[in-house]
Amino acid sequence: MKKTDLMTMTAAIALATSSCTAPDKTTDEGPIIGRQEITADNGRMTPEILWAMGRIGSSNVSPDGKQIAYTVSYYSVKENKSHTVIYVMNADGSDNKLLTSSAASESEPVWIKKGSKLAFLSKGQIWEMNPDGTERKQLSEIEGNVDGFKFSPDESKVLFVSQVKYGKRTADIYPDLDKASGKIIDDLMYKHWDEWVESIPHPFIAPFDGNKVGEATDILKDEPYESPMKPFGGVEQLAWSPASDKIAYTCRKKTGLAYAVSTDSDIYLYDVASGKTENLCKDYTANPQKKDDKNEGYDINPQFSPDGKFIAWQSMEHDGYESDLNRLYVLDLEKKEKFNAASAFETNVDTYVWTPASDGFYLTGTWHGTEQIYRLGLNDWKDSKAPVKITEGLHDYGSISLSGDRLIATRHSMSQADEIYSVPVEFDGNFAKATQLTNENKHIYDKLEMGRVEERWIKTTDGKDMLTWVIYPPQFDPQKKYPTLLYCEGGPQSPLGQFWSYRWNFQIMAANDYIIVAPCRRGMPGFGVEWNEAISGDYGGQCMRDYLTAIDEVAKEPFVDKDHLGCVGASFGGFSVYWLAGHHNKRFKAFIAHDGIFNMEMQYLETEEKWFANWDMGGAFWDKNNATAQRTFANSPHRFVDKWDTPILCIHGEKDYRILANQAMAAFDAAKMRGIPAELLIFPDENHWVLQPQNGVLWQRTFFNWLDRWLKPKE
Template sequence: MNKTLSTMMVATSILLGSCQSSEVKDAKTDPVETKPVIGRSDIKIEDGRMTPEALWAMGRIGGVQVSPDARKVVYSVAYYSVPENKSNREIFVMNADGSENQQITRTPFSENEAKWIKGGSKIAFLSSESGSSQLWVMNPDGSDRKQISNYDGNIEGFAFSPDEKKVLFISQVKTVPSTQDKYPDLDKTTGIIVTDLMYKHWDEWVTTAPHPFVADFDGDTVSNPVDIMEGEPYESPMKPFGGMEQLAWSPSSDKVAYTSRKKVGKEYALSTNSDIYVYDLNTKQTTNISEGIMGYDTNPQYSPDGKQIAWLSMERDGYESDQNRLMVMDLQTGEKRFVSKDFDSSVSEFCWGSDSNTLYFTGVWHGEIQIYGADATACSIRQITEGMNDYSGVALMGDKLIALRHSMSAADEIFSVSPASGEATQLTFENKFIYDQLEMGKVEARWMKTTDGKDMLTWIIYPPHFDPNKKYPTLLYCEGGPQSPVSQFWSYRWNFQIMAAHDYIIVAPNRRGLPGFGKEWNEEISGDYGGQCMKDYFTAIDEFAKEPFVDKDHLGCVGASFGGFSVYWIAGHHNKRFKAFIAHDGIFNMEMQYLETEEMWFANWDMGGAYWDKQNATAQRTFANSPHKFVDQWDTPILCIHGEKDYRILANQGMAAFNAAVLRGIPAELLIYPDENHWVLQPQNGVLWQRTFFEWLDKWLKK
């Protein structure tokens, strides 16, 4: 489930999660000694084929920030140590054209959230060097490093006011009394007393909420922090993935816009209705500027002249995959305009142009995430970039744009983009030394006719050294979300190139229920999990299996989250098409899932309602298609993978599927992670995942 296609693409997956954006945060931030390239130059890749070790050796770029004069760029890179099972994030600075790129931190502490202050003469950043995450500053060459905050808690994100007299930061506040609060004499008890819904979320037992704080900054020290939501039990930014993109300073430095869903417990679990609030530092008053808009309202940004504010907005309460629209409000008249009305897909993220009328945004269309320009007055849209790739993190850099770009064949690198021509120039080459040793498989777009006569885009990824005269085992990839795009994504787990490197062809369809093909196509999955989307899967594999180089006797089917549900469902309906299945974090029993998950709005919208509502035809169709009801038709080896910290889809779903297969006499294997959530974040667990994945496929598809 993708809360929006924006933030952390990343991210934003909600109940069923997206398979593709599987690593949006560092696995751990425990100190780990790192060299500038942590020994990466020693990595030797045999036969030019991707390996798990090569994937985990790649630096992961993020946190791109442009200096005030647009002449410098600061960014961070996360590095992973498989032997130590840890990660570390370092900071780099380069010129705006990519030259003079220098690593300016080399410490055992992860530095992140780097931002320019004092006209570009200093860089502020977060570091845990003092034992908790605090604000630090340094020179652009990494010298004169100094801690400037001493807050009693962890700072999770920050933004200085335009006049730099204040700093806005995020920190957790306690919102739920603990058992020890009730019974002080039981200070060692681990029991949790629950009285309402939303007691767990994503991978945590909910006891705190992130709050925005505003503190004074005298140029040297941060002091006098004030919680602008003091006494409120609500979140801002919103869990589980919201960050500083959900808050914004006004250009006049006297107001803070923030995102919040001011609900708790059952009400929170049933509603997606968040709003944009504006806090006035002078009057201490808060105003809801999106009241009456019933879906997600997120990610406010003031125009440079301070006369307008833009944000992302969904229309319908309870539907987290609703079209994400770009809204602009005139702060003087209160007029609201949906600027992206002519874009028949969701806006992922955006930034203002310097003229306070142009907006630049990213959005998915036909399996690619491109950069678009919008006129805030005329509400007109034009496409800027093109090509088989995905852009994210778009920002202004003088008369150019800067963004991250990746594809199915390359991880994120930083690019500059001309808004006029769309010409993109690569600025960083973080993983070139690895790519130079690899031969990537060809990625091809194919359009197929579905059973109801519509056109479906399916990505085909071929093995390196592909020989059309040979026959290859072939994998059907089932996407999660369920409404996350099969775009040109790069994943460090569900990586198509490493699958191809093991001599598999991958068939990845943009089946019904995925964005980027119009509203109707996107919405055709809700309440119909066993319907047209499954017919689309069969169309994709059946059509491609007609190719002479496809080994039709050795087909596999793999997927996670909704993709895992798809695997479990297909296992009972595939009519012997497949010889092996792999399901990660999938729903096996829909009735249990309805009561086990935490964000009930998703279950109600996508399942149609509760299974006990016998008069609800949509709900009854959903639960009649629960995979567990078709186990009597299972006849194919299956690997089940799950994390026990996955509170979105509980691990008992994977264990139940494994048990059912064993009891039915079907070859089965279970990979269970006691310390992983809906994803796999730790390096050694990630390598184990890859090894187990391919050992299983090779066992059944390469006989």
Template sequence: MNKLITLVATALLIIGAGTAKAQDNVNIGKSNIKLNSRMMTPEALWAMGRIGGVAASPNGSQVVYQVGYYSVKQNKGHQVICIMNADGSQQRQLTTSSKSETDPVWLNAETIAFNCGGEIWTMKADGSDRQQLTKTGGKVEGFKFSPDGTKVILIQSIPFHEIIKKNPEDLPLATGRRVTDLMYRHWDHYVESIQHPFLAEVTAEGVGQGIDILEGEPFECPMEPFGGIEQLAWSPDSKTIAYTCRKKIGMEYATSTDSDIFLYNIGTRETRNLCKPADWKQPATDMTHTRTDQAVNADPNANTGYDQNPMFSPDGKYIAWQSMPRDGYESDLNRICVYSLETGTKQYVAHNSDIDAFCWAPAKDKTAMLYFISVWHGCKNMYRVDRKGVVSQLTDHWSDWTSLQLANDGKRILATRQSISAPTDIYMVTPGKNIEKTQVTQISQENKQILDQLTFGKVQQRWVKTTDNKEMLVWVILPANYEEGKKYPTLLFCEGGPQSPVSQFWSYRWNFQIMAANGYVVIAPNRRGLPGFGQEWKEEISGDWTGQCMDDYLSAIDDAAKNLPFVDKDRLGCVGASFGGFSVYYLAGHHNKRFKAFISHDGAFNLESMYTDTEEVFFSNQEYDDAYWKKDRTARADKTYKNSPHLFVDQWDTPILCIHGEKDYRIVYNQGMGAFNAARLRGVPAELLIFPDENHWVLKPQNGILWQRTFFGWLDRWLKK
């Protein structure tokens, strides 16, 4: 890193005239809110700081991290950068710009790089001497410096007109889009640009514009919709870049999850695929049928599922990444693939665990190979896999670890964690031989001032017998104002995904503690289809959306109504989003008078329409088996379409609130409007909360407040009479 220090120091002397000036009118920051009640409110929830990226200094003595603050009045957020010692002392905010400042990383022990206004800036570790390194016109969307500091990867968007054709130059005001293939929009936007990685030199004059390492290739890197700079990695010698890419467009892209890990040689500019043989060609594929039983998934020598997030070992001999085995299945078992750069052999470690995140152990550690986070029984804990492939559990908390990396002191892990009763904070973990020997120390308390004023509901774990005589984990959250002997209105929470765990997550919308603060018991079952209970349990959902998983929901709420003395069986509600919203629509026609109110957010209502409405067709193929028009469709597909919620509206008899975002291109808003219209035509009390500017989530502060008020207003109306 000595060369980096010299280069950056010289560059800063030359380009210092571009120094950003601190602004005095920054109004969005850490809240000193004084609450009028010990019960959580939407305003208190939105006043909390949200910790983002975290990075340890090269010597492990300090930690820099990102925090987001939100103003309901201004209806926007602001990202700042903070720093503290590795023991949590001397916490302070470094940035004061009116612009958000994000993605802090250490260039050396004295210098931090970050993104502000789409440019890379640097500052000293005390926040002084702010300098601009890039001049791209605000195009930098992500960056990663090479270990030797002489180069940097810049993520920038480039125009993309393979699918949506460019309009004629003489029609500059035309708003029409001429579409020629699938995947013309993704998640919440029309695809008229894609991200590419550019390789730039760090010189005495600053950072150059860089060369596109995917020049001429119409493929995105990082991948939509959630990929970031973690999808690229530098080799320790700074000579090679590993990157994630799904080299497909149009219908192939829309129907496939087949992404690969590529190695780009900086010297020769040659690229090779680590996931497939050089002569591999995809077999002919039916685009309207699940790929599970197709030839594309039959080759043992090819990785055909999601492969992403590469990371080189400290000695540069290996590269690891997260790898799913099958094409077309976005929620397949997420393993760690370890690839030997010397022999080309692959080893799958922790192959029975769904891996959320991982990092290499320090080079001098002769026992541990990798650390990782995985969900089991409704909690995301930390594990170690040794060099023989043996997995050991390191933590055993009712919580969700959400990220981990080396603390750079040779012995500890820097990590973030949350739970149903605590938003994200930063921790230091000293791994031991087992759970008892592992030491966990919380080093940030970002929202202590707010949390100290709140009373939370008690969280309980309950195991419930299902209709097929299996044991199901159910989280039970008591009202925050719980009194022994009283009965309370109770909500059945239906999870989305459909393969997302009901773990110890903290949400700023679907927050169990704000439900508890409003006087509700929450019943949150880990029904069939969720990870953390074995692959068989998870895969029972595909092709059976209305079978065992619906029985599991009813088993959970029936058990609560019968056996929990604080549950009022005459005041039950049912709520959920995405697949959970679909569940609500289905249960509305099959609940046999159990519930008094329903709320569905962004739920699928008409599965035939959903098949061709959604942009990621691979999802529908995997979950339904076949397109609805196929005469030879499988029995599972036939069952799916014949049990679509819209076919049972004649049995709807309970008040329902439908919520949807018009920029949701995963489950298009006509699904929510169709459900609301059907309910009203049926004569069922119903409301529709529609957001023209929101996607599959609700991200704007005032919309978030409106969501919460509408949510609890509806429930109170029908469950608190």
């Protein structure tokens, strides 16, 4: 593909004259963004095509199981904006209709009033409408915005999340300095992810008479704690009991330094009538499997069983270890006993739902590079029974919900963004055959040719088998030689499954005639606990040898141009790039690091979530008697700049408070001062990710311009 193709595709995208929007439809807030048609030169993916894709969001099945409401978000590169709309379709995927077309984004559809209405969020308030989109009516008038909501099963009340003020502003201390921009800080967690923490989410409960949401009560009134927990928690961290008399909520009742060094959140049970609260993780310690398990790590996402006798949640054992094994804990509310229902599962329980009979679960988990659906009996742990695998294939399942005899799930792969599928829960011994219900981006896929995705198993330096994904360019010709990229996954303990990304997208890399090598190196879940835990305190060790083994093995292929290898990655992947830049022995001809750690001593002090630095780095750099910590900091990439010899592109967002942007600036400065070709791409208004359309296109153009400059021989 010519470089100019990337620069001209914006002009090739036009709004479709479909039911989603009309191209000339505008409001006082600007044009409405809807589904887009594209043209694709040579059937190749481009940045503009990626941003033209509709993105499937949440979904909800009607009480009778006959209809599914769901959301799609659309983006406009020209307007640099997004717009979320609500669709409804029959349960078999037919009769798909757009329900909302206002300029405001509308989201979180939930069926209420026995399926006769759909509740949803618009302009920060709760609304309702008929299932055909008519008779829209605002239900709430909450001061501030509603971030998420759940109606009680009897619909007499609504539980919602809204922000409350946290801490003092400068103007609170000095009222005469109300225009001062300085912040006075006296404890940690003053910043988180991409914000200065001046508000926190609280759960509120309010009566609902069928027409209006009444006056709300803050469940955590005057308590300085988050629920749901920042930065990513939502209403999935809250749950109603079937009798509508109790609420389970997730909370880490800590602030400041105590919060910054701990992952110890708990599940609390709030009695609606009395207002009393009890801690289900700490107040109940009777555990048939492990008497001393006090649930000292993350405990999140509670769900009551349909019969109300049990409550389940996802649980980690160790305080401070955010990538600990994610178990499925159950509390028998009558016997007051807790147990790990998934004790024989060798990987994380990522999502789960109860069976209608309250006798087990459907859940998802990653194993050997794909995320599949499993069935688990409530008491299978007694016989050490592992969950039964229901699905198989080169794809990942995401969210799941139960509707009668089938699951409604999102599914994606390295070759397809999220779509909604129906998965039968009963099958004949073979894996269940899923039915695709949505085809949001079919009109785009039909114009593209995707590269082949291949799984390989490679022997590591310590004799272990490592799964490595290899993605080939469209129209791959084994007689040619292709520049090849080593992809370094972030996390560091995130799975490298069949993921679809709108930035780190393997198909757009392949469309630019690169082969991609993506190893599931040490530290990733889905290969057993030992493999997962091997990375902590050993950033410069076996995981790096795994990377080099993968690229060296694939580079033996005659179609790999081993003289033009590149290395790219973000977050821990960015750290990996910086580290490999000082240890690659001239393997690579170009590097790209996004949001990576360059100086680990500074990272230890700069990052906001100190528990991560303490666990993964092994401790503080000033603790000279801590061998693990000293090994970690001795392997900081900045210590090996004297060995850098290869062009490097450094990318970072200035609103990234997980890894501060000065890390990329320092790496860029070091490269330039050493006389190494380098480039710096800084986003003043992006966080650890790149979320705005024009910034996303700029990211892709800069990415491929850099790679093409160094990895594609001049003609």
